[in-house]
Structure formats: structure tokens, C-alpha cells
Amino acid sequence: MPVLERLKQFIIEKNLLTPGDRVLLAVSGGKDSMLMAKFFHDLNVDAIVAHCNFQLRGEESDKDEKLVVEYCEELGFPVLLRKFDTEQFAAKNKISIQMAARQLRYEWFESARVTHNCSVIAIAQHANDHLETVLLNLTRSTGIQGLLGIQPKRGFIIRPLLFLSALEIAQLVDKLKVPYRDDQSNFSTKYARNKIRLEIIPKFKEIQPDFETIILQNIKHFEESQQFIQRQVESIRQSIFQSQDENIIILKDLIRPYLQESYLLFEIFKIYHFQRNVIEDLISVFDQGMGQVFQSQTHELLLSQNDLIIRERAEDRIIDEKIEKLDSKIKLQDKLFSMEEGHEIEFSDDKSKVQVDQDLLKFPLTIRTWNQGDSFKPLGMEGSKKLSDYFIQQKINRFEKNTVPILVNADGIIIWVLGMRLDNRFKVTENTKKVLTLVYK
Template identity: 60%
Template sequence: MATINKLKSFIKEKQLLSTADKVLLAVSGGKDSMLMACLFHDLGYQCIVAHCNFQLRAEESDLDEALVRQYAEELGYPFFVKRFDTEKYAKKHKESIQMAARTLRYAWFEELKLAEGCTVICIAQHLNDHIETALLNLTRSTGLQGLLGISPRREDIVRPLLCLTAEEVEKTVAEYNVPYRDDQSNFSTKYARNKVRLEIIPKFEEIQPEFKAIMIQNIKHFEDSYSFIKKQVNAIREQVFQKEENRILINKAALAPHISDSYLLFELFKPYDFNREILIDLQDCLDREMGQVFQSSSHELLLDRDKLILRPRASVGKLEIKIEQGTKVVDLGNAELALQPGSIDYRNKEKHQVDVDAELLIYPLVIRNWREGDVFVPFGMIGRKKLSDFFIQQKINRFEKERVAILLNGNGEIVWIINHRLDNRYKVTENTKKVLTLVYK
């Protein structure tokens, strides 16, 4: 009963599950996951059992599947199995067998979770896995966060056995007489994790017999340190990063006191997936190269005059809409253009609303993205101007330019740089007899 009470307390302390949750149990047939199924049954959770047959060990893989199926039936849990051609997938995607199995496993778990109405996916990793992960991460460039080991919960993935050591798992399996099968690949040191478990940790234990307990304490210290750092970073980010619609504005002057601190800069931009190399370039260019864009896997950052503009990466959609005579409203996706009869008194003082001489319009009109080489005659002027030069004079940055649409007359001339400037050739004059008012919303 000690083990089940320990598990129950851990689930409550870490807020991993509620009694209302429907749980997907990932069960391989090994002692860890089979014990998890047993304990969850005794705790009364509503569960399904999911088993992956990676078909890597011939008959052994099929025997694992048969055991898990039989035990799920004994517990009264619905059983689901998925067979994968893991070697074929790994070869096709140029991944290791371990990475391919991981990718296939979690993709199927998520799919099954949704199909069966589960709320969480439980993985049977224990404290020893926690220690092994922290040690493995010392060989990778993960920073302090990598030394935290395994998180008990990340989104819908829950690891409830992180309160138990491997020794406690083994003892409880024997106590409860839980059936299981050993995967012989777990004893092969050709895999990095096995090498850590079978060779490296025993060497540390020769130096310090209480090494595992001390590592758990160290991981807790790392967690406390990282939590403190996150609070400081979040406070600075809230001061410097200002949200505006679907983008973030970062005042250069506010960022300047922190720009030389490479670690802090990395933590500030970590939620947006910028790596250290890109941020080093940002440090070098911050005060010198306006208009430069830095990209991560998910976001892009524009250096503007007095600020940085951060937004999710997204391809700009191609815009080309024909407008027939009599059209009243045009849908532009995230905005609309209204066309309505106007009065001759309006003098085009608003960017979002203009009056044009309706008799000069040749239908169909066209709305499209601006293009390099486009020219127009700005309202109030006589000579032509390139749109690119107009944008520079108006201090319209690269990101904003991508969203600029123009209204073309049927003869190909620009009528209006929408929401920016009317073409002087289409303004209302004393000779105008019919006015069309265009309103951008």
C-alpha cells in the first residue's frame, strides 16, 4: 500500500490528473508500464491501454503484444494496438530507430487520445529515468533547463511514476505479482541511455554510494534555480515586449540595457525559438542595420528604426480580387472595402476613406498586393513616384509593406494605395459629377 499511497500523493501534489480524466496508458509490456496499469486500476481511473508493436524483435515483439492484451483484459481496460514498420520509416526519414519509434509512438498516442476522448497520455518513466535524462543532457547543448530531467507533466503527457525509483518499481511488481517481459535491447550498451544506466551511473556509485539520491537533490536545486531565473526573465519580458494584435513590439531603448547579456537575451527570446547564433547576430546589428530580418523556425524579427517587430512566420497570401461595377463590399480576409455613393464635399483627409471621381473608373477594378516597380501620382502632387520610395518616406517598414494592397483601375493605373494615399489623377475636382466613396475597415 505504501507505493500506491505515494503515487496518489504525487499525482495530487503535481496536479497531474483528476478523477474526471479519461487516461490513455502507454503500456509496452515492461515492468514499469505494466505496474502503472495495475496501480491505475487500483486507484479507479477510467483508462484505455495503448500498445505499440514496432516489429523490431520478431516473435519477441508479438509476445509483448500478447501479454499486454491479456493483462488489459484482466484489468477490464479496452486494448488498442498499432503495428509499425519502424525500420522502413527510419530509413525513409533518415532517423535512428529510436527516434523513429518515438515519433511514431507519440503521433499515434495523440491520434488515439482524440479518437477515444481521453484527456491525458500516461508514460511510465520513473526516477531513475529522470536521473539518466539529466546526465544525458550534459552531453547536449541544453543549458540549465536540460538538467531538470523529465517534467512530470508537459501539455497532455503525464509521467506519474516519477515519484518511484527503479528499485521501488521492481519491489512493487513482485509484491503485486504483476506480469511483465524484459526487452533485451534494454541491456545493450549500444544505446546511449543504456550506457548511462549500465556503465556510467555504477561508476558514480563507486565514488558516492548515495549518488542517485544526491542527483535527485541536485535536480531539485536546478529546478529552483531555473524557476527563479524564469521569474526574473518574465518580469523583464513584460516590461520590454509589448503585444499589439498578432505581433510584439520591442523598444530598442528598453532592450539596450540587456542586449550585451547573451544568456538573458537567449532566455528573453526562447519562447520564439531563436537560437544563440541568430541572437549574436542581433547583438551586432541592433544599432546599425535597419530593415534586417532574423528568422527562427516559428517567428521572424524585423529591425526597425526605434523598435524591433516580432511576429509569427507566415507566408503573405497573394491578393488579386476583381471588382465589378455595382459591388458594395469586398472581403479582403482580415478587412473589408466598402464602395458607396459619395458627396462632392469630401476632401480626402482620412487614410482609410477616400472619394474618387466615379466617371474615371473602368471596370472591373482590381485589388492586388503592391509590386516592385509600381508607380503612382501621390494626392496633391503632379509627378510620378515609385511606391517603394513612398514607403521609405512614410517610414513604412518591411512587415507593413507586405500587407499593403492597391486598387487598380481597369486601365492598369493605381487609384488608391489602400489605407495610405489616393492617386491624384482620381481625386474629386470641380468638374466631378459623380463620386464613389471607398472605405477601408
């Protein structure tokens, strides 16, 4: 099959492009990216070219830039150029030159993609890059995911040449007379990826001449295995995860059968970015660690008596509102706190409204969230009670209790846990002269 037909088939199979997409082509001047530019020209794709000059190889970097501009303009593509002081950026951010170049180019590519209304960014990595990535990931803690190598599409990045080997690309460049320049740093074994390509893979080929073909076949098997695992994991998620408001609720009895399989639990919770060691910590305190919170970069998980609750991470909503006078109105998230003077005594079960003896209030009042050690004398109960114990009694979990507003007198005494319970000391009695109605709706 002609190579352009193979390319079109790969693009369709991997859903890399849709009709009308504009593509940002990342072209360095090397064989792979210059061939990619030629292919996209021959396919008559709407595209623009982006070239980074990292200024790491002096005159050689400038020659790369010149070749890219001349060839891509000959193909009819507009060319965007960007020079970077890569060494200065690396030193300032205390990262390697390779990491600096990667960060600089991908940030610029994304900015250019948006500015020039491109749907995707095309990177010219090929099948050998795919293989090298898998071998490199074997030296890291990446699990099965790392054995899948480079994905044809991730976010706005596509890799349309993954179906071609390095040998095929070299033959096609020669056949089609595509100009290119070799970056001599690609032949230095001080970089891990180059060492794999130049030293390690040749050793494997001494043992198995078809090593590259066999590894690519194995990568396909890894992909199939991963897809099977993810189907099973998703089926479990569907059966045990319940949505409730903005949270995910998991009954402990439903998760208990999987406690002996830490890897499976890790996969189940991985969509919320919990690390393997965090899941192992959760398992170790599953029946003793009530109230403990476990965190990922994006979410937090609360271990309660009967269930697990997952929510997006958010800074604690710290409430600290001062009330200087009686006619104040305070907006608290989606509710409003207000005071109404001169009402007759009412008897109601409505927890959003309470009546207090106005003469007992000392301004300024404060509405805040609970503090460690807070206590009050709940109306209808004997003696004092720690607020934390009261929340437990009312089945208010740790996530919820950090959002409950509390009205506090100027002398520090709690007047009302808004929407829940009045303090006994502020109730209306037969000696009350002024009734004040507090409303939280």
C-alpha cells in the same frame, strides 16, 4: 509510507490527475509499465491500456503482447492493441528504428486518447530514466532546460512513476508478484541511453557510490535555479513587452540595457521560439539594421527605428484582384472596396473615400500589394516618389506595408494607395466630365 500513498501524494503534488479523469496507460510488458497498471488498478482509476507491437523481435514481441493482454484484462482494463511495421516506416522516413518507434507510438497514443475520451496518457518512466536523460542531454546543446530531465507532466503526457527508482520498482514487482518480460534490446550498448545506464553510470558509482541519489538532488537544484531565472525573465517581459492589436511592441530603449547579456535576451524572447544565434544576430545589428526581419518557427521580429515588433508568422497576404467594370465590389480582409458613379465633386479629409476622373481609368483595374520599384505621384506633392519611400515617410513599417492594397490602372500606373493617398494624375479637375467616387471602408 506505503508506496500507494507515495503515488497518490506525487500525483497530487505534480497535479497529474483530477477526479474523474480517464487515463490511457501505455503498457509495454516490462517491469515499469506492468507495475503502473497494477497501481492504477489498486487506486481504482478509470483507465484503458494501450500496447504497441513494433514487430522488431519476432516471436518475442508477440509474447509481450500476449502477457499484456492477459494481465491487464485480469486487472479489469480494456486493452487496445496496434501492430506497426517499424522497420518499413523507419526506412521510408529515413530515421532510426528508435525514432520511428517513438513517433509511431506517441502518434497512436494521442489518437487513442482522443477516440476513447481519456484525459491523459500515462508513461511508466522512473527516476533512473530521469537521471539518464540528464546525462544524455549533457552531450547535446540543451542548456539548463536539459538538466531538468523528464517532466512529470507535459501536455497530455504524465509520468506517475518518476518518484520511484529502478531498484524500488524491481523490488515492488517481486513483492507484488507482477508478471513482466524483459526486452533484450535494453541490454544492448549500441543505443546511447543503454550505454549511459550500463557503462557510464557504473563508472561514476565507482567514484561516488551514492551517485544516483546525488544527481537526483542536483536535478532538484537545477529545477529551483530554472524557476528563479524564469521568474526574473517574466518580470522583465512584463515591464518591456506591450500588446498592440495582435503584435508585441518593445521600445528599443527598454531592451538596450540587456544587449550585453545575450543569454538573458535569449530567455526573454524564447517564448516566441527564437534561437540563440538569431538573438545574437539581432544584437549585432541593433542600431544599424532598421527594417530587418528575424524569424523563428512561429513568429517574426521586425527591427525598426525606435522599437521591435513581434507578430505570428504568416504568409504575405498577396492581394491580386481584377476589376472588370464600374459597379464592382471587392472584399479585402475586413474592408470593402466599391465605386460610385455620378457624384458631384466633394471636398473631404476622409481618406477612405476619393474622387477620380473616370475617363482616365483603363480596365481592367487591379488591386494588389506593392512591388519593388513601385512609384507614384502623390496628390499634393511635387514629382514622383517611390512607394517604399512614401511608406517610410508615413511611418508604415515593413510588416504593415505588405498588407496595404494599391489600385492600379490597366497601363500599370498607380491610381490610389487605398486609404492613404491618390495619385495626382487621376484627380478631378475643371476639365473632368465624369466623376467617379472610390470607397474603401
